[in-house]
Amino acid sequence: MAFPGCACCGLPFSAEDAIALPARFRFAARAAAQGDFCMPKNAALILAAGKGTRMHSDRPKVLQTILGEPMLAYVRAALRPVFAEDVWMVVGHRAQMVEAAFPDARLVFQTEQLGTGHALMQALPGLTEAGCTHLLVVNGDAPLLSEALVRDFLAEAGGADLAFATILPDNPGAYGRVVRKQGRVLGIVEAKDYDPARHGPESGEVNAGMYWLSLAAVETLLPRLNNDNKSGEYYITDIIGLAVAENYTVRGVECGRDDSLLGVNSPLELSRMEEMLRARTAEQLLASGVILHAPDLVRVSPLARVEPGAELSGPCEICGRTEIRRGASVASHCVVRDSLIREGAEIRAFSHLEDARVGEGALVGPFARLRPGAELEADSHVGNFVELKKTRLGKGAKANHLSYLGDARIGAGANIGAGTITCNYDGKHKYQTNIGEKAFIGSNTALVAPVSVGDNALVGAGSVITKDVPNGEMGIARGRQKNLPRRG
Numbered sequence: 465m466a467f468p469g470c471a472c473c474g475l476p477f478s479a480e481d482a483i484a485l486p487a488r489f490r491f492a493a494r495a496a497a498q499g500d501f502c503m504p505k506n507a508a509l510i511l512a513a514g515k516g517t518r519m520h521s522d523r524p525k526v527l528q529t530i531l532g533e534p535m536l537a538y539v540r541a542a543l544r545p546v547f548a549e550d551v552w553m554v555v556g557h558r559a560q561m562v563e564a565a566f567p568d569a570r571l572v573f574q575t576e577q578l579g580t581g582h583a584l585m586q587a588l589p590g591l592t593e594a595g596c597t598h599l600l601v602v603n604g605d606a607p608l609l610s611e612a613l614v615r616d617f618l619a620e621a622g623g624a625d626l627a628f629a630t631i632l633p634d635n636p637g638a639y640g641r642v643v644r645k646q647g648r649v650l651g652i653v654e655a656k657d658y659d660p661a662r663h664g665p666e667s668g669e670v671n672a673g674m675y676w677l678s679l680a681a682v683e684t685l686l687p688r689l690n691n692d693n694k695s696g697e698y699y700i701t702d703i704i705g706l707a708v709a710e711n712y713t714v715r716g717v718e719c720g721r722d723d724s725l726l727g728v729n730s731p732l733e734l735s736r737m738e739e740m741l742r743a744r745t746a747e748q749l750l751a752s753g754v755i756l757h758a759p760d761l762v763r764v765s766p767l768a769r770v771e772p773g774a775e776l777s778g779p780c781e782i783c784g785r786t787e788i789r790r791g792a793s794v795a796s797h798c799v800v801r802d803s804l805i806r807e808g809a810e811i812r813a814f815s816h817l818e819d820a821r822v823g824e825g826a827l828v829g830p831f832a833r834l835r836p837g838a839e840l841e842a843d844s845h846v847g848n849f850v851e852l853k854k855t856r857l858g859k860g861a862k863a864n865h866l867s868y869l870g871d872a873r874i875g876a877g878a879n880i881g882a883g884t885i886t887c888n889y890d891g892k893h894k895y896q897t898n899i900g901e902k903a904f905i906g907s908n909t910a911l912v913a914p915v916s917v918g919d920n921a922l923v924g925a926g927s928v929i930t931k932d933v934p935n936g937e938m939g940i941a942r943g944r945q946k947n948l949p950r951r952g
Contacts, residue, residue: 507596508547510539511583512604513556513574518730524558525728526604527565530738531745531765532783532801534565535728538607538741541767543600545611546618552591553604554583579697581689588679588686596679601700603673607737608724608744617717621676625712626704628652629672631719633726639670640701642716649716651705656694669718671701672725681712741766749776758796792822795829803834806842820852823859841876855886858901870894871913875901881925883908900935 516525526536536553543551549570555562556574563571572587584601591599600618602609621627630642641658643650644667652671653663660666685706689698707714719725728734745766746759753772756762761778764770768782773790776782780794784802788794792805795813803820805811811822812829820834823842828834832846837854840846844857847864855869858876863869865882871894872886884905886897895913899905903917906925917923918935926942933939 504597505550505595506547506598506600507550507552507591507594508543508600508602509572509584509587509591510536510543510551510553510602510604511580512536512562513554513559513577513583514605515557515577516605516729519734520731522558524555524562527561528728528734530607530734530741531763532781533765533767535607536562536566536604538766539602539604539609540566540569542609542611542614543602546614547600550594550596552587554587556583579691579695580700581686581698581702584682584700584703585686585689585698588683592679592683599675599677599679599682601675601677603727605727605729606673606725607728608726608741609674610724613719613722613724617674617719618676620717621715623713624676624715625678625681626707627676627715627717628704629674629717629719629725630669631672631723631725632668632721633670633723634721636666636668636670638729639672640699641666642669642671644669644716649704649714650708652701654693654695654699654701669716672719673727674725675700677703678712681707685710798829809840869897872897872899874899875903875919877902878905879903880905881907881909885910887912 512526514525519525519528521528527534530538540551552570552572554572554574556577559573572590574583574586617629633639638655640652640654642652643663682703685703688706689702691698693699704714723740726737728737742763745764746756746762749764749770750756750759754770755775758778762776762780764782765784767784768786770776770782770788771790774788775793777794777796779796780798782788782794782800786800786803788805789807791808794800794811797814798811800811800817803817803822805822806824808825809822810827811817812827815829815832817834819836820838822828822840823844825843826840827845828840829848831848833851834846835851835853838852839856841857841859843860845862845864846852846857849866850863851868853870855872855874857863857874858878860876861874861878863880867880867882867884869880869886871888873896874880878899878901887910888894888897897911897913898916900917900919900921902920904922905917906923906927908926909923910928912928912930915929915932917933917939918937920936921933922938923929923933924938924940927939928941929939930941
């Protein structure tokens with residue numbers, strides 16, 4: 465049985481041919497067998513296996529945080545709009561930590577960290593099996609990388625068999641040196657292996673750690689890599705020199721002094737990178753119409769969304785995929801992570817929110833804590849030293865003082881007195897507390913879940929409620945007062 469030829473590579477296929485083809489062509493055979501075209505498929509590969517010894521941390525370098533997020537999150541966020549789900553990561557050192565931080569990632573495991581070239585060797589079989597024909601390779605420690613830069617680089621690299629980005633940093637440091645002759649790329653030499661007598665005087669142009677590779681070319685060149693260098697590692701950069709020698713089309717894409725490609729190798733560089741990213745983000749927010757008080761002290765993750773007309777006062781931290789809507793405000797000394805703050809809501813000073821939802825016109829704080837699952841409907845109030853966990857506060861409901869409300873549903877217009885506790889945990893299991901609309905819970909009350917307080921019900925101050933209180937009734941559960949003679 466004969467198969468039609470592949471529109472991408474032009475190869476005719478038979479059943480026998482499909483079996484004998486190299487892995488990079490098998491996906492084409494399958495497509496052709498179905499009468500489809502073998503279209504080029506692009507993917508991205510993040511190198512995230514290194515130890516980062518100069519960080520002096522037990523945590524993998526790519527998990528070091530900038531503005532509350534791992535560096536690796538920024539790199540992936542820049543790539544996903546371009547490559548969608550075809551973003552792979554090579555992990556190695558403490559791979560389980562990276563896997564836990566990114567459970568949905570497509571991972572390649574580099575058990576032995578033998579260099580960037582070795583990382584590519586480990587990834588190649590899976591990529592070709594997935595039908596990838598071209599690959600963007602980036603370092604996982606470049607948190608300033610942006611979608612725009614990726615797209616610009618790909619546009620410049622188009623048509624080349626291999627391309628790489630170059631920059632002109634003020635301090636070349638440990639970056640690989642780019643070797644050219646009359647403008648033509650000859651190769652990349654790692655800093656510790658660079659010999660001016662052999663390679664000529666340094667130009668200041670260095671490798672930025674971003675590559676565009678034809679996997680057909682890579683499959684041919686990779687077996688020729690060796691580790692005959694001072695580090696004893698297989699360098700991905702050596703592919704460039706090999707490609708030049710084999711007359712592949714090689715292009716060095718000059719990115720000038722763009723600091724978006726700079727990597728992080730030490731705590732000092734991490735700190736500087738964080739400040740650069742913070743300042744850049746603050747400028748973007750101000751330009752968009754967000755009001756920032758003490759902007760040098762406002763730390764907003766680039767993954768967050770703050771609408772024009774919102775107001776932030778420093779110092780504060782807006783982390784993760786937080787969304788702050790128009791007209792909402794966050795006062796100083798607040799930390800907000802992965803939360804939604806709707807229009808007109810007010811987060812007062814010293815409040816901490818994580819994975820919470822705050823409705824329109826709601827008030828939070830000061831000194832309030834909203835833990836994961838906390839949800840405030842419109843015009844509700846959570847005051848000072850109140851903690852919510854997996855609790856929904858209905859429209860206009862209030863808990864203004866010194867309370868813990870966990871695993872609870874509180875109806876619209878309810879009033880929770882100071883010192884109220886929902887006793888949701890018996891040491892083994894969590895239980896639900898339900899409080900009806902316009903219910904009134906007196907001060908210093910303990911509600912022992914599972915328990916319900918009905919609509920318009922009242923609970924007397926100082927009660928320990930273990931049984932349901934029906935709609936419109938009053939529940940009191942406290943010992944009888946005794947007055948005894950005072951002694952001494």
